[in-house]
Amino acid sequence: MAEMRYREALGAALREELRRDERVVLMGEDIGVFGGAFKVTEGLLDEFGEKRVRDTPISENTIVGVGVGAAMTGLRPVVELMTINFALLAFDQIVNHAAHIHYMFGGQARVPLVVRMPQGAGHQLGPTHSHCLEAMFLQVPGLLVAVPSTPADAKGMLKTAIRDENPVIFIEHESLYGVRGEVPDGEDELVRFGVARIAREGSDVTIVGISRMAQTAERAAATLSAEHGIEAEVIDPRTLRPLDLDTILASVRRTNRCVIVEEGWPHGGVGANLAALIGEQAFDDLDAPVQRVTGADVPMPYSKPLEDIAYPHEPQVVAAALTTFGRSVPTGAAR
């Protein structure tokens, strides 16, 4: 075990996979000479050279498309997009091409491509750099969607993503890059996709936290225990496709209550989807309606006080959990 930051864990995964497999090639805007907008790829150009760590023009759709073509013909490209909002420029290559090629060509071609990008609010970057859009990718069959929230998962899941034969949308979080955590040593320490992480065990209410919200959920669980005598079970699904629904349902069947916390928008969100699945498959086990805590239904504002209330914090999660017990506390939070 070594303690490292989330960004360092990602960098370590890239370095190890570049060393392990000659077919791995990195492409992205400012990932080489600049070292990456968030310094994830720092040092990789020096070690691996310009053939394998490739600075690209600002052409998101084409960068991803180059990754698709290279993946179809034998490389293992890892494309970095600077933020998830920029991925919208590449939606054609991600959805119409990367996600569909294996299926539409009858299994003749594979697209073992990773597209990495950060998301999330909190840095006053306003309405074009701050959103959480995992739900948009979640909807697309053919994609795998990973949302790691700890340094250990960041490393183990990125390695899994690079070794997988499918296109993987690998969603990091800007506010997690500096977070430290224990990371297992060993270049074959993979974190399998489709296996949720139980971040905290508890028997009273299940809280599912997506991406950074897994950490917010853990803090809320501590408060629920200390101040309200409620023991929450916190689950981080880690991947949204594949989704470890079994672990979530098993927990809900024990706790009979569920809160889903996500930073993205409420309509058609991860929580909306998950609440529907829980309603369909565990309705009789529920003692209260599933609660969702989501980002506000607005483009992300710049001004700090507005930005702060536009994405979820611990008090809203505590309040939502209490609601499942028929208790309420004022939070002053925007929904």
Add this chain to the structure above:
Amino acid sequence: MTDSPQRSLPPPDQAREWLETMTLIRRFEERAGEMYARAKIGGFLHLSIGEEATIVGSARALREEDYLISTYRSHGHALVRGTPPENVMAELFGRVDGCCHGRGGSMHIFDASRRFMGGYGIVGGNLPIAAGIALASDYSGRDEVTLCTFGDGASNQGTFGETLNLAALWRLPVVFMVTNNQFGMGTSLSRHSAVTDLRRKGESLGVPGMRCDGMDVLDTHAVVSAAVEQVRAERRPVLIEAITYRFRGHSMADPESYRSKDEVAAWRERDPVPSFGKVLLDAGVVDESSLAEIDAAAMARIDAAVTFAEGSPFPDAGSLYDDVYVLGESSRGWYSVETTEERSAGAEGEDPTHAANDEISQQLTSALAAGEDGGEPSGAAG
């Protein structure tokens, strides 16, 4: 049209094969149109009638190991690479023996084993993919070239500028060929592009342009061959504009209100298939009876293709979820709520169609193992 010089004929066998393939494409497309009218084929159907010289002249400039990538108008591109017409027709019929097992249809034809890399329904969507294919060739030190064809309409897409710039910057071995058939769907060239001299559209992006007479298989072949060999040697992309014309509508659902019958008739005077037949007749490569034989053979092959397609079953309902994902060690299933692990496991198995893709990977792996990691380097630094 173009000031193309008189081109010399290839050896007789080769010349005859070009005419046979052009005729096969023509007869295939005509029959596909008939089958569409009889509701045997669904969706959209985009025919290449009129563009046979462009297709055959360019594809015959490639080596077997070179890649060809095309658009939604691509039946002819599969046929010219050797995909049996039976499997292309079965794909149009949505049958299990279609080259994509009925998953793609007319707009998404693919044949990995013959390095025909599709078949793409989004205008301009194939350009970045072509650059990626060329990157993989270059990366592993293979001197393959990728020929990427697209229509005049695609030259207005963002991917055109983005990909030409990147390909020039990275010195990728791509021959971009804009098949200028004079219309982006129903909008004529002069109404959709400020610059109508399309070969010049790459100049500001570092991609030199050339032009060929896409109605003349000899001129097309000569120009594309020179381009392919230049790209292979110099590792820099070029843009070729092939001047051609589609005799049919954009798709079968096209009333053709945007052009006159006279215009179509004028272009039909230069119909590339009979024109080339006459060239071969005049040169004594074929006689009247062998021309008739070539046509009869094409018709017979297309008859067989239709019979084959009609005899092929529709895909089984149980195959609906096959090949959404490649299932493997680190990720074994339950990718969607409708697909349980058991079902995914049942859908896996070893599919022989994976073989071609695996072969590409294996070639790459062996090339890398042999230390062929660049020869002429990838040019990332350049």
